[in-house]
Amino acid sequence: MLSVVEKHLHVEFHRGHHLHCMVAQIPNQMESTHGMSRLIDPQEKWRQILSIFELIADGPGNLKKCHFLVLPEFAMPADRVEDALQFIGQHFRPNTVTMFGIEHINLIGYLQILERYAEDNFETLASVRKDLDSGDIAEIPVNWIITAVKESDGRLRVFLQAKSHPFVGEESLDSHHDLYRGKIAPLFRCHPACFNFMSIVCIDYIYRDLYQSNINIIIEKANEIFFQTRQRLDLLVVLECNPKPEHPAFQDVVNGFYGEYLSFTPGVRDSITIFCNTSRATSGMEGAGLSSFGKSSVIMHRNHRFEPVKYTEFVIDDFNGIPVCRLRFGSQTRLFYFNLPLFQELDPRTTRVPLKIHGIYRPAGDSWQSIDEDTAG
Numbered sequence: 001m002l003s004v005v006e007k008h009l010h011v012e013f014h015r016g017h018h019l020h021c022m023v024a025q026i027p028n029q030m031e032s033t034h035g036m037s038r039l040i041d042p043q044e045k046w047r048q049i050l051s052i053f054e055l056i057a058d059g060p061g062n063l064k065k066c067h068f069l070v071l072p073e074f075a076m077p078a079d080r081v082e083d084a085l086q087f088i089g090q091h092f093r094p095n096t097v098t099m100f101g102i103e104h105i106n107l108i109g110y111l112q113i114l115e116r117y118a119e120d121n122f123e124t125l126a127s128v129r130k131d132l133d134s135g136d137i138a139e140i141p142v143n144w145i146i147t148a149v150k151e152s153d154g155r156l157r158v159f160l161q162a163k164s165h166p167f168v169g170e171e172s173l174d175s176h177h178d179l180y181r182g183k184i185a186p187l188f189r190c191h192p193a194c195f196n197f198m199s200i201v202c203i204d205y206i207y208r209d210l211y212q213s214n215i216n217i218i219i220e221k222a223n224e225i226f227f228q229t230r231q232r233l234d235l236l237v238v239l240e241c242n243p244k245p246e247h248p249a250f251q252d253v254v255n256g257f258y259g260e261y262l263s264f265t266p267g268v269r270d271s272i273t274i275f276c277n278t279s280r281a282t283s284g285m286e287g288a289g290l291s292s293f294g295k296s297s298v299i300m301h302r303n304h305r306f307e308p309v310k311y312t313e314f315v316i317d318d319f320n321g322i323p324v325c326r327l328r329f330g331s332q333t334r335l336f337y338f339n340l341p342l343f344q345e346l347d348p349r350t351t352r353v354p355l356k357i358h359g360i361y362r363p364a365g366d367s368w369q370s371i372d373e374d375t376a377g
Contacts, residue, residue: 001212002164002185002204004221005123011095011190012152013067019195019340020358021068023274024052025296026333027281028074028241035178036104036141040284042077047366049076049084049100052335055361055368057091062358063337066096070276073101073145073202073241081113081146088148089156097188098148099199099276101239104141107132107180110162117158124160124184131180142180145201145239147188159186163201164214185214187221187233196225197235205238206249215253222267233271235340240277243291250275255322258301272340273299280331294331299324304341304354313360313371327355335361335368 013019026048031040039045049071056066076084081102088098111132114125132138143163150156162182187198200214207214222233257268275297282293299319300306306325309316313334319326329336341354361368 001207001209002200002214002217003123003183004185004187004198004217007120007157007159007186007188009149009157009188009190010151010153010155011097011149011193011195013095013190013193013195019067020062020065021070021274021338021340022052022056022063022066023276023296023329023336023338024069024071024075025277025279025294025329025336026052026072026075027279027283027293028072028285029282030074030103030241030284032284036106037074037143037285039074039077039103042079042103045075046077046080046083048363049080050087051366051368053084053087053091055335056096057087059093064093066337068235068237068340069096069098070237070239070274071098071100072276072278073143073239074103075278076100076102076146078103078105078109085146085148085156085158088150092150094150094152094154096150097197098150099145099237099239100148101143101145101201101241104143106139107142108138110142110144110160110180114160117160120157121160124162124182127183128162137180140178140180142182143201144182145199147186147199149188159188161185161199161201163204165201165203165207185218187218187225189225189231194231195234196222196231197237198233199237199239202238202240202242206253215257219257219265219268222271223265224267226267232266233268235272235274236268237274237276240275241282241285241293242277243282243285243293245275245277245293245295245297251319251322254299254319254324258299258324259322269301270303271300275299279333281333292331294329296329296336298327298338298355300341300355301325306353306355314357327357333363335359337361 147159280294337359360371
């Protein structure tokens with residue numbers, strides 16, 4: 001199971017104004033080589049990611065207000081990580097958080113990158129060194145993500161995290177199919193903004209053993225923060241490359257996370273959960289079969305009062321009757337830009353919808369085109 005460690009950031013979000021998030025639902029074309037999932041088109045994939053980065057850096061319209069940029073699991077070519085971090089450090093605005101998943105590398109390669117960013121990752125680095133010292137696992141694949149934070153003074157902070165779920169390793173007798181099991185998950189606490197968030201990788205959201213679960217550990221940590229400081233976990237981001245994004249196992253965990261069936265959970269009741277999945281054009285993932293990717297979503301407690309709607313690009317529903325409001329997108333390749341609600345407890349007199357979609361973008365050659373502009377044209 002994960003161990004949640006606090007990481008403190010100097011981030012200055014504007015007081016009294018909501019935050020903005022861009023979710024990139026883009027495809028992965030993958031293949032399995034020696035037990036590793038790798039991108040078959042790394043150069044083309046980097047060009048696509050760079051076009052998203054350039055869109056955020058240019059900031060047309062209110063994209064200048066983007067605080068969170070989220071890309072899915074496996075999205076980044078491993079040999080482009082330094083290029084991505086360099087672009088973020090040079091061109092993104094201060095107070096910007098970028099999350100992205102990276103294709104598999106082996107554990108010794110993961111260690112080398114951890115050592116490069118040791119100052120921000122000393123708990124994870126110590127855990128990996130201990131694991132390497134205890135077994136012959138240097139070549140084991142690592143499914144990993146990065147959270148890159150450009151603080152208010154322009155300093156770039158880089159945090160690494162490995163998926164804790166062993167994936168096919170649980171179902172296979174062949175040790176060569178094992179994945180490395182990450183043990184550390186950062187929980188980011190922004191100062192002076194008083195905004196707390198964290199990210200996890202796909203099935204880590206539902207992973208459990210007989211006595212404990214990752215999500216329960218997160219809830220307990222968020223409750224601890226609440227009882228000590230009266231702050232909460234404001235945002236939980238799940239990076240996915242998931243052919244079954246609406247599997248009942250995910251619905252069950254969402255239900256328990258927001259449902260308060262056994263105990264009151266003030267640390268997470270008002271959390272916003274974002275699932276960022278790849279689009280339906282994804283291919284080459286083992287075990288995907290005829291299932292469909294896509295359907296990224298934003299989930300909040302039902303107290304936020306959304307009316308059900310259904311449009312071409314998104315719907316608002318209650319995720320099959322559980323106590324939440326869910327904004328669920330379609331399955332095509334899209335960029336979704338929306339605000340995160342400002343107030344945790346809504347004034348019962350207001351009729352204002354707490355979450356608004358500011359833009360949806362479709363691919364247009366080497367750039368992105370607003371769907372509203374396309375329709376108007």
